[in-house]
Amino acid sequence: MTETTYRDAIRQALLDAMQADPSVILIGEEVGLYGGAYGVTKGLIDLFGPDRVIDAPISEAAIVGAAVGAAMTGLRPVAELMYVDFIGMTMDQLANQAAKSRYMFGGQIGVPMVLRTQGGTGRSAAAQHSQSLEAWVLHTPGLRLIMPATVNDAYHLLRQSLTQSDPVVFIEHKGLYTMKGALDVDMPDGPWGQPVTRRKGRDLVIISYSRMLHESLAAADRLAASGVEAEVIDLRCLNPMDDAPLIEAVKRTGRAMVVTEAVVTGSVASEIAARLGEVCFDWLEEPVLRVGGEDIPIPVSPALERGSIPSATLIHDTALWLVTRKAPTWAA
Amino acid sequence: MTETTYRDAIRQALLDAMQADPSVILIGEEVGLYGGAYGVTKGLIDLFGPDRVIDAPISEAAIVGAAVGAAMTGLRPVAELMYVDFIGMTMDQLANQAAKSRYMFGGQIGVPMVLRTQGGTGRSAAAQHSQSLEAWVLHTPGLRLIMPATVNDAYHLLRQSLTQSDPVVFIEHKGLYTMKGALDVDMPDGPWGQPVTRRKGRDLVIISYSRMLHESLAAADRLAASGVEAEVIDLRCLNPMDDAPLIEAVKRTGRAMVVTEAVVTGSVASEIAARLGEVCFDWLEEPVLRVGGEDIPIPVSPALERGSIPSATLIHDTALWLVTRKAPTWAA
Amino acid sequence: MTLVQTIAAANTAAVGRYRTMRRIRSFEERVGELFLKGESAGSMLHLSIGEEAVVGMTEAMQPGDTFTTHHRGHGVFLGRGADPARMMAEIAGKQDGYCRGKGGSMHIADRALGHLGANAIVGGGIPHIVGAGISYRNAGSGQISVAFFGDGAMSQGILYESMNMAALWRLPVVFCCINNQYGMGTRVDRSAGNRDFPARAAAFGLKTARADGADVEAVHDAARALTMDARDGRPGFLEIDAYRFFGHARMDKSPYRSAQEEAEGRARDPLAHARNRITAEGIATEAELGGIDADAGAEMDLALTHAIAAQPPALATMFEDVYAPGSPAPRPQAARLSAILSEGVRA
Amino acid sequence: MTLVQTIAAANTAAVGRYRTMRRIRSFEERVGELFLKGESAGSMLHLSIGEEAVVGMTEAMQPGDTFTTHHRGHGVFLGRGADPARMMAEIAGKQDGYCRGKGGSMHIADRALGHLGANAIVGGGIPHIVGAGISYRNAGSGQISVAFFGDGAMSQGILYESMNMAALWRLPVVFCCINNQYGMGTRVDRSAGNRDFPARAAAFGLKTARADGADVEAVHDAARALTMDARDGRPGFLEIDAYRFFGHARMDKSPYRSAQEEAEGRARDPLAHARNRITAEGIATEAELGGIDADAGAEMDLALTHAIAAQPPALATMFEDVYAPGSPAPRPQAARLSAILSEGVRA
């Protein structure tokens, strides 16, 4: 059990995986000499050399395509997309090639690759460097989608991703890299593929993932002060999604909120709200609420950027309203 | 009022728009000499010449990028993507460039372009030529998403798309091109941006769009035979979505189903179910159900392909179950 | 080997290439029949008739080498040893086809023979050989990987991204462009600002060659040189200059090109060319070649009969192969709806 | 014009280019200060110091011509007449910046001056000039459109798709690659299989030139020829061979390159080069150039002060400009949640 950062936990996972499995290679822009745009892969090229830590030209589509081919021929590539915002150039290789090869070829050829990338707001990086695009991946059968929120998950979920037989899209959050936390390399936060309850509560369930988990936990603490006990669930593995734990919790509390940093329309929150509405209908005291990013591109102005995504305050106020029917100041 | 096909209605809309507005140009693969992979643009190059009907190399990303630049400089380009399955190569130009330019540039530069494409199953075209990927577009602020289901809408919604100041993604269905129907060039089916009720009913609302509208209407006819009156609503304009008519109908009937041909997880149906669950909660007698494509790639085998998407029978059985609690034969 | 033996070996090889080209053409003719009989899975069937000289490249490859193809890949796969019966069954969407009836003509693959997959996305399979090249380079296995694609893919940016990586990383790969002069209805002069394709590849640092697609031996000579270089980490590009004898797919009657152009194009027939050469040089007689033709026809008739008689896949198989065996299959919609609506589950 | 007048005009122009280059450098230095003062919107600020000779291209363009730039586009925009105060305000994320504080350094644009937009996607703005070229070709307006991008974009496939279209359709466009030898920490020899970039463009059918980025007059001569050809429908490619004096962005200290390499690179300073030439040829005196330097410094100090004093955008403006004026703005989340939860609306 050691105290480390989200960034170093990911780096440790890559290092341990590369030591344990010679077929693991890294390929991406600036992953070698530069050590990664956010320093995640620092030093790995010195340890494993340029054949296993490959600095790629700025060719996102071919980087993902090369990873697909490497995975088909015995390697376990970790392709890195510097920003998830660049996934638009790779969606064909990701959704038509990586995701569908096993299926189209009748099960003959798997694509055991990991696409590591990071998303989210927080650095005034504007509309093309701040997005949360996991919904595109969620909508693609054949892909697995992993979004770690804690230091321990950053390590274990990446190690586990590197044992999968199918492509995994692993999305980190730029705002979490410097977050400190406990890492126990022998003890994952929970089983692969399943959500984890980060806080128990009886009054409502707040379902979230990635950085929004922490805003949700902060909101839950403040709710407790007002006597409202919120259960907080961290999705961790979004596709395929094991919704059984969500359903159990919602049936128990009768109230639920889903929080995402992404544009709310067509988001992961919409999918979960739809599922809970279908399955928990008779148990719901209140509608399943979505709290997400505004339906706009991300503005560069720090104030506007902050204002465009959910805050602990918004989550707290909405939850309090949901449970106590006490309208917040911003109620229209 | 003339009887024509969905294909010819689209062709007529392009022809009339090009005659009415010299700034309208077509750019895409095989739109000229070949007349379009599905014959939609047949003969237009003879009428308007190669400068306005531009046969493009197989460069989807640059085709959309060129349309963006043409739209920024005074033209009204209609870019054609032969299959929506190819949108993965263009998502950067579509979602990072076309959709965000007006916003990033503080409103200075609009991108009045239309991206015409077609999707869906029905031709045993397999996993890379049969998809329904509108959910990616729905999740992108700045884009408009139009999916016509009728001959009259095919004409009018395309003409209206060609008067918009912002990028429109116009998705046709390959299974509808030969469908016959009435075209009244003076009378749209409904106002731009709004859904249209295709059938009135008191017992439940079936919300659908594109080809699934017709499966839903067929199901509604059979439901009527069993004394169940289904209201059927055609979304037509999916993003931005005017959900007021949906909400009114659901509050009135208390039961709703959303039908899509797309992979159901993360689909348009999920978004609508989530919204209705939020807004109509106190009016719902039953959960809002999603009926969609299975969560798999599309197989080439005709039988498997058919089996992987909703049929009128599945919609009928599910609706009957929802309203009468009579379980169908396939109930597990 | 003595000179005599060398010549003998070359002659046998030449006859072998003729046989493979004939088998490809006979196969493609049967694919046409399959479609006309209404037994094919769909109409997106792209015949490689006129492009059989690609055998010059497939025969320059070694066991263990891998490849990807475009949508017009039947000939390439037969050239690498495919079983025509399993291919035809796949094209008919049957359970015992190469891909269990899930892929069809545009998505045939075979791990065992090194076929990493046909692709319905123009250019989609090209970057995969870059990754394969990394595997082989890192393993020092001596294998190469070859991407087969058409002239249309010369307009896809991912080709140049891939060429640059191959040259930069000295990968054991070859890019093989089968230029049949058309992308659907678009002749190359209407899609290329500069038709000198090898010049493009050279500008990215590849070894390049262009070969006459009517002459399988010329293709083979160029392919041998390029594959040898590739094994040594000098990646290459080969353009096979051919002609698409028939329409783009089964529905296309090629109204966009003249009868005269087609006649001239079809005159550049790699089978006729090889046949003349082989008989002229006395390597084999007309009668011997006639026997080869008959055998090929009979073999492909059997493949056709097999495909038509074969069973379609069971409906439930649609949920298999989305994820690897062992991981739960996607939940069928009927099960989801039942779980929501069944009386039992309601409060 | 008499020879004397021609020379006089050329000399004035040379001094003008020196002035613009100095204004660019002074501006970029103030951007650095803005960041150090914590007044910039974020740290993704890419300075074009060392690349000022791009002025040779911007001055070869005419009023009405349009252009797109990459993320390192401050110099290009100043070269086309930008107002430094509004630029600096945008970089600070302020309401009266060019983009109302929504775009920032990487997304500056100005319809009036023909700036179709800076782009944070490497290669993202390149195909836009193809579309602009179609507009100008069809209108016969005589305008051209120029894409400015870095050496890193030479690895983006969309560049080659765009070059091919430009050559195929004879569009009035120029592709201008500012090769500063690095893409972040990757020197061109580690990203290009073949570093001869003009050879790539030529293979796609473009007119090409490479110019010394330390010599603004050499860049201008090459740019004049290429822009003239482009106006006649012969599109071109220009590589400006420069050096990135400082780190990639404000956070980068360039540990991946040697002090000696940096010293050599910075010795190739377009300002020093122009200054020496102008004084040596007696076009202007050190004192006169010193005056230009002082004016530029003063001008950019004002821009900096303005940007810091300027107002941030009002929160509600975040919902504007998603769609054109007249169409309903996206519904704020607070309104959606209120509509769901307010007592009034419940049954």
Ligand SMILES: Cc1ncc(C[n+]2csc(CCOP(=O)(O)OP(=O)(O)O)c2C)c(N)n1
């Ligand atoms: C990315 C993509 N764009 C367009 C298509 C539609 N399409 C299928 S084949 C084809 C022509 C391809 O021409 P070429 O690459 O020369 O191959 P050929 O058919 O001539 O063998 C086109 C445009 C596609 N399948 N994929």
Ligand SMILES: Cc1ncc(C[n+]2csc(CCOP(=O)(O)OP(=O)(O)O)c2C)c(N)n1
């Ligand atoms: C598509 C894309 N990939 C990667 C990045 C991250 N990135 C930003 S600038 C840069 C280097 C670009 O180098 P170059 O094109 O030479 O421009 P320079 O910074 O040298 O001016 C990279 C990799 C990006 N912004 N967009």
Ligand SMILES: [Mg+2]
């Ligand atoms: Mg071709």
Ligand SMILES: [Mg+2]
């Ligand atoms: Mg550079």
